[in-house]
Amino acid sequence: MTAPLPPVERESARTAGASAAGLAAGLVDAEAERQAHQAAAQRQVVFADDLLPGVGDAQLTLREGLAAGGSATFVTLALLAAMDELESATLSVLAPDIRDAFGMSDGAIVFISAASGAFLVLGALPMGWLADRFRRNRVIGWAGVAFSAMVFACGMAASAFLLFLARFGVGIAKSSTLPVHGSMIADTYPIGVRGRLGAVNAGAARVAGALSPLIVGGVATLVGGANGWRWPFFLLGLPALAVALCAFRLPEPKRGQHEMKSVLGEVVEDDRPMPISVEAAFARLMRIRSLRTTIMAFAAMGFSLFTGAILTNLWLEDHFGASSFQRGVLGTVGGASMLVALPFIGPRYDRLYRRDPARALALLGYLILPCAVFLPVQWAMPNAIAFTAVGIPASILMSAAFAMVGPVLSSVVPYRLRGLGSALSAIYIFFIGATGGALISALISNAYDPRVAMLVVGVPATLIGGYLVVRSSTFIKGDLSMVVQELREELEERDRQADDPDNIPVLQVNNIDFSYGHVQVLFDVAFDVRRGETLALLGTNGAGKSTILKVICGLGTPSRGVVRLNGRTVTYVAPEQRGRYGIHLLPGGKGVFPDMTVRENLEMAAFRIRRDAAHRERRFAHVLDLFPDLSDRQTQTAGSLSGGQQQMLALAMVLMHDPEVLLIDELSLGLAPVVVQDLLAIIERLKADGLTIVVVEQSLNIALSIADRAVFLEKGQVRFTGPTRELAERDDLARAVFLGKEGG
Numbered sequence: 001m002t003a004p005l006p007p008v009e010r011e012s013a014r015t016a017g018a019s020a021a022g023l024a025a026g027l028v029d030a031e032a033e034r035q036a037h038q039a040a041a042q043r044q045v046v047f048a049d050d051l052l053p054g055v056g057d058a059q060l061t062l063r064e065g066l067a068a069g070g071s072a073t074f075v076t077l078a079l080l081a082a083m084d085e086l087e088s089a090t091l092s093v094l095a096p097d098i099r100d101a102f103g104m105s106d107g108a109i110v111f112i113s114a115a116s117g118a119f120l121v122l123g124a125l126p127m128g129w130l131a132d133r134f135r136r137n138r139v140i141g142w143a144g145v146a147f148s149a150m151v152f153a154c155g156m157a158a159s160a161f162l163l164f165l166a167r168f169g170v171g172i173a174k175s176s177t178l179p180v181h182g183s184m185i186a187d188t189y190p191i192g193v194r195g196r197l198g199a200v201n202a203g204a205a206r207v208a209g210a211l212s213p214l215i216v217g218g219v220a221t222l223v224g225g226a227n228g229w230r231w232p233f234f235l236l237g238l239p240a241l242a243v244a245l246c247a248f249r250l251p252e253p254k255r256g257q258h259e260m261k262s263v264l265g266e267v268v269e270d271d272r273p274m275p276i277s278v279e280a281a282f283a284r285l286m287r288i289r290s291l292r293t294t295i296m297a298f299a300a301m302g303f304s305l306f307t308g309a310i311l312t313n314l315w316l317e318d319h320f321g322a323s324s325f326q327r328g329v330l331g332t333v334g335g336a337s338m339l340v341a342l343p344f345i346g347p348r349y350d351r352l353y354r355r356d357p358a359r360a361l362a363l364l365g366y367l368i369l370p371c372a373v374f375l376p377v378q379w380a381m382p383n384a385i386a387f388t389a390v391g392i393p394a395s396i397l398m399s400a401a402f403a404m405v406g407p408v409l410s411s412v413v414p415y416r417l418r419g420l421g422s423a424l425s426a427i428y429i430f431f432i433g434a435t436g437g438a439l440i441s442a443l444i445s446n447a448y449d450p451r452v453a454m455l456v457v458g459v460p461a462t463l464i465g466g467y468l469v470v471r472s473s474t475f476i477k478g479d480l481s482m483v484v485q486e487l488r489e490e491l492e493e494r495d496r497q498a499d500d501p502d503n504i505p506v507l508q509v510n511n512i513d514f515s516y517g518h519v520q521v522l523f524d525v526a527f528d529v530r531r532g533e534t535l536a537l538l539g540t541n542g543a544g545k546s547t548i549l550k551v552i553c554g555l556g557t558p559s560r561g562v563v564r565l566n567g568r569t570v571t572y573v574a575p576e577q578r579g580r581y582g583i584h585l586l587p588g589g590k591g592v593f594p595d596m597t598v599r600e601n602l603e604m605a606a607f608r609i610r611r612d613a614a615h616r617e618r619r620f621a622h623v624l625d626l627f628p629d630l631s632d633r634q635t636q637t638a639g640s641l642s643g644g645q646q647q648m649l650a651l652a653m654v655l656m657h658d659p660e661v662l663l664i665d666e667l668s669l670g671l672a673p674v675v676v677q678d679l680l681a682i683i684e685r686l687k688a689d690g691l692t693i694v695v696v697e698q699s700l701n702i703a704l705s706i707a708d709r710a711v712f713l714e715k716g717q718v719r720f721t722g723p724t725r726e727l728a729e730r731d732d733l734a735r736a737v738f739l740g741k742e743g744g
């Protein structure tokens with residue numbers, strides 16, 4: 001039992017309880033307000049359908065669409081895709097022969113064939129990165145040459161391990177198909193024919209896939225003997241090389257040209273695009289909800305799709321006793337049937353997309369869902385012919401849906417990130433889907449049989465996949481609206497720069513939204529900083545001041561908006577690269593290595609310029625001249641310096657980089673007034689030298705003394721931009737937050 005409190009304590013406890021309750025209520029209100037902003041921000045960006053890229057555009061025939069970009073690109077890429085398919089079929093059909101030749105188990109051959117999905121992923125990332133940076137025709141050409149060499153190596157393999165290695169090479173070479181071909185096709189041909197091009201492309205691959213079991217089975221049977229399986233690989237290598245050589249001569253299309261034509265009516269050219277960081281690109285891509293959900297869906301389906309062909313062939317041989325030729329014939333019939341839907345799905349998708357992109361995407365989900373019913377029926381069939389026949393409807397529906405993945409990705413991914421966007425999809429679909437599926441199927445197949453493996457994995461994977469695709473269709477218009485906003489902003493900026501080329505701000509922050517996880521903390525933040533200007537970022541606690549500095553220097557990727565340095569977009573450029581271009585951050589808190597001496601700290605900062613001795617010495621001399629206090633303490637450890645001296649050292653370290661734009665987070669926090677005066681004197685010198693500075697400050701007085709202009713942030717939104725003097729006169733903004741705090 002607790003003793004009752006005396007009256008005075010009871011009173012103060014009541015007051016404390018009341019103020020805690022008030023604080024809690026305030027926090028709940030603030031969070032409710034933030035959530036309302038977030039919901040409003042997400043709602044606002046959905047434009048009317050006819051403003052979205054490709055929606056409501058004039059209808060084009062396939063011939064007109066192909067003529068717009070020249071058919072050479074499409075034909076070459078379709079041939080390469082067909083050869084990919086031929087290669088995959090070679091392994092599937094010959095799996096039992098290869099298994100017997102090397103004395104492998106079912107599980108081992110299933111793993112070797114399906115694991116190429118994992119190898120494919122290893123290449124997808126560099127290929128996507130190359131596709132977003134360099135001429136895509138060369139990337140495709142070199143990947144094709146590597147493919148042909150590795151296909152040859154598969155035929156030469158003297159052991160299961162060497163075959164595994166050759167498959168590794170094939171997988172890497174094939175990895176150019178999704179990221180590089182997709183990006184090339186999207187930029188070469190108009191949006192209105194993407195569905196049909198996807199269907200024709202898939203059709204070409206299907207024709208090859210459908211004929212290849214016959215060809216492969218035929219060649220293997222014709223040559224005969226234990227080495228018959230090698231010859232289909234040899235025969236594929238040569239034409240693959242010829243097509244790869246043609247790819248080098250394809251024209252390189254302008255990036256994003258069709259989105260720009262559709263949305264803006266003209267093409268905004270960017271002659272010197274900044275290099276994009278993979279990390280920032282992925283962070284941005286994962287915020288595209290329709291993309292995220294679609295790739296999760298296809299990853300789920302990948303669990304059964306990639307092992308499906310192998311398990312089918314093993315089942316046909318082991319359960320129904322089909323020979324390699326019979327399997328080839330059945331495979332050809334099954335594969336050919338997939339062609340049935342392709343002439344319909346492409347035009348249907350394009351038509352729906354022109355009217356309503358959400359319906360076009362939902363259609364794919366409705367194609368997938370019924371496959372979950374066909375699958376158990378097929379695997380219950382008593383003979384090979386019934387088994388193949390019942391498998392046909394599911395194959396038709398599934399291949400129709402898969403043929404449209406490329407067109408969907410091309411639409412929702414920003415054009416600068418198309419290669420990496422496809423690479424991200426490849427990672428999910430092939431690595432998580434195919435490899436995960438391969439492992440699980442191999443285990444179940446070894447423990448039971450291919451049928452159990454197929455049913456246990458396939459049915460849930462198909463249901464989940466279909467549901468997720470339908471769900472992703474609810475997000476597509478919001479994501480396309482973002483594409484429109486970005487394009488419009490680019491056009492406006494180009495016009496602004498053309499109108500006043502001498503007045504391009506050094507730093508430009510435009511329409512920035514930023515979230516930590518699902519919590520949005522910046523809303524449409526925008527401001528400019530002119531050359532030589534000092535801008536103060538002021539605001540309440542947690543308003544997002546430090547976050548905006550992170551976004552500027554590249555430590556955070558915004559979900560919307562642009563950051564420009566000297567008129568060039570750096571939104572997705574890596575932080576270290578931005579450092580090279582001149583953006584540097586002095587972070588809040590301790591920015592030194594306490595166990596190292598002052599000199600060693602400065603040497604660490606000079607690491608990047610270590611090879612240029614003269615430049616390095618100039619920077620040392622400049623910095624030590626600016627900070628005589630540090631000059632006298634070069635052998636002292638940083639940890640033994642006073643707080644003010646440590647802040648000086650941190651600033652000196654940033655200045656070693658010779659920044660063009662200096663970002664300072666909390667210059668004066670926790671420092672004695674006399675130290676702050678010394679720091680301000682240094683900032684004055686830097687200003688006089690023409691350095692551009694953005695400084696986050698808590699103190700309005702300090703901001704008034706150093707900054708020409710101020711931006712006031714509250715709850716992630718800009719409430720004021722203008723001369724610092726004017727902010728000081730705005731009682732509503734300044735008094736409560738700063739004067740009150742300083743006074744108190």
Ligand SMILES: Nc1ncnc2c1ncn2[C@@H]1O[C@H](COP(=O)(O)OP(=O)(O)OP(=O)(O)O)[C@@H](O)[C@H]1O
Pocket residue numbers: 516521539540541542543544545546547548
């Ligand atoms: N790493 C993080 N993860 C999740 N939320 C974060 C993270 N960093 C900051 N936040 C939240 O984001 C919001 C903005 O934070 P930020 O540090 O940018 O504000 P600030 O204006 O610099 O505030 P202060 O002056 O208090 O540092 C705050 O609500 C904060 O709690």
